[in-house]
Amino acid sequence: MGGDTIFALGTGAGRAAIAVVRLSGPDVKATLEAMTGRALEPRRATFAFLRDPDTGEALDQGLALFFPAPHSVTGEDYGELHIHGGRASVEATLLALSGRPGLRAAEPGEFARRGFANGKLDLSQAEALADLIDAQTQAQRRQALRVAGGALRRKVEGWRAALIEALALIETQLDFSDEGDVGLLPREKLAALLAPVAEEIAAALRAAPASERMRDGFAVMILGRPNAGKSTLLNALASRDLAIVSPIPGTTRDMIEAHLDMGGLPVTLVDTAGLREAAEEIERIGVDRTLARIETADLALWLSAEGEEPPPGEKEILCIATKIDLRPAPHGWIGVCGLGGEGLPALVDAIVERAQARLGDGGGALILRERHRKALTAALSGVVGAVEPDKDMEFAAEDLRRAARALGRVVGAVDVEEILDAVFSRFCIGK
Ligand SMILES: Nc1nc2c(ncn2[C@@H]2O[C@H](COP(=O)(O)OP(=O)(O)OP(=O)(O)O)[C@@H](O)[C@H]2O)c(=O)[nH]1
Numbered sequence: 001m002g003g004d005t006i007f008a009l010g011t012g013a014g015r016a017a018i019a020v021v022r023l024s025g026p027d028v029k030a031t032l033e034a035m036t037g038r039a040l041e042p043r044r045a046t047f048a049f050l051r052d053p054d055t056g057e058a059l060d061q062g063l064a065l066f067f068p069a070p071h072s073v074t075g076e077d078y079g080e081l082h083i084h085g086g087r088a089s090v091e092a093t094l095l096a097l098s099g100r101p102g103l104r105a106a107e108p109g110e111f112a113r114r115g116f117a118n119g120k121l122d123l124s125q126a127e128a129l130a131d132l133i134d135a136q137t138q139a140q141r142r143q144a145l146r147v148a149g150g151a152l153r154r155k156v157e158g159w160r161a162a163l164i165e166a167l168a169l170i171e172t173q174l175d176f177s178d179e180g181d182v183g184l185l186p187r188e189k190l191a192a193l194l195a196p197v198a199e200e201i202a203a204a205l206r207a208a209p210a211s212e213r214m215r216d217g218f219a220v221m222i223l224g225r226p227n228a229g230k231s232t233l234l235n236a237l238a239s240r241d242l243a244i245v246s247p248i249p250g251t252t253r254d255m256i257e258a259h260l261d262m263g264g265l266p267v268t269l270v271d272t273a274g275l276r277e278a279a280e281e282i283e284r285i286g287v288d289r290t291l292a293r294i295e296t297a298d299l300a301l302w303l304s305a306e307g308e309e310p311p312p313g314e315k316e317i318l319c320i321a322t323k324i325d326l327r328p329a330p331h332g333w334i335g336v337c338g339l340g341g342e343g344l345p346a347l348v349d350a351i352v353e354r355a356q357a358r359l360g361d362g363g364g365a366l367i368l369r370e371r372h373r374k375a376l377t378a379a380l381s382g383v384v385g386a387v388e389p390d391k392d393m394e395f396a397a398e399d400l401r402r403a404a405r406a407l408g409r410v411v412g413a414v415d416v417e418e419i420l421d422a423v424f425s426r427f428c429i430g431k
């Protein structure tokens, strides 16, 4: 890695005031100087006409920046061209770069991966950066920013340091013990060292479902009989015509999802096929899918215009009376009119209240992914195993080594080539 110089458009595709082209690798300085015809001072913006170094053709005018290794985002020689954001300007600049020997277009996530390889960020931070780019709501942003800033990295490093200290303790004991003493642990010391680690890892694991949910969105299913007004409600809450609405019962067959920002929290609303027995075949499939999906939902809305009670189930259900322009809501129901919008703010409040209880505000998040959760679960079992009463010292040491390796996986410090491929390939190009 690091042999090639890579480049990519770092800003979004399409028409814009400016576009930023990023470059990283050994040929950055020579390339930028060839294009600007100027010597570049490190970390200073230079305004210049940019030319194709091969043909001399003027491409655009803009800023060139050069950050020498190792003080750059990738840890390599790194540069940026800030050019006009028109399609043709961007295309001409990228074309000129691709014609230079030693340069090639970057693969998705390649800049971040080079930064990782050079110790600029660990794997948990790289993942959180991807989340930050994907964040649609403020709570998602807060959560991603916290981990991108190294919150999980610092915790994991602290835990690993404690484990290594505990290992050293055991090993000294092993080295100095006579044959007869092998198997005796300095238990109190070990427990004092490891108990806080176990407690903190357990706490992070307890908070994991909330922060993982924050990434996916709080899932709300809209349920009811055909014609209850489900699709009308989805469209009203999403402020878009996502689902077909018609007076014919059985209009919706597939599930239709809307990803919404409610009170700063990510909420996934799912419109479904109306529940009824005598459905024809395709509608039946829709109903079966609805019933299967209810299992993984966080909340169900039961819609009825006639005050029909919801079918029994274990999910938390909010009863919503629809079409209140035709008939008042029964006592204890939230009444809405999907056509005129009456009652929608109260419904949104009720959803947000439940989403908040489930997701929190993202401020305390540490674990963002299943990958982290699995690694920390393995680490916790190692730590707990090591302090079991009557544990043989050799086995305790093995437990701790296993736990330390699991923690190493979180930050990308051990045996992780496939993990790296999986993580970085999900980035967009130019990141
Ligand atoms: N008067 C009135 N009519 C409504 C309201 N909401 C929906 N409707 C009408 O009720 C009919 C059914 O609405 P949909 O939103 O398609 O109902 P649905 O529950 O999605 O029905 P299926 O997809 O068939 O299960 C349509 O003709 C809507 O215009 C409402 O608040 N007031």
Ligand SMILES: [Mg+2]
Pocket (backbone or CB within 6 Å): 230, 231, 232, 243, 244, 245, 251, 252, 271, 272
């Ligand atoms: Mg519908």
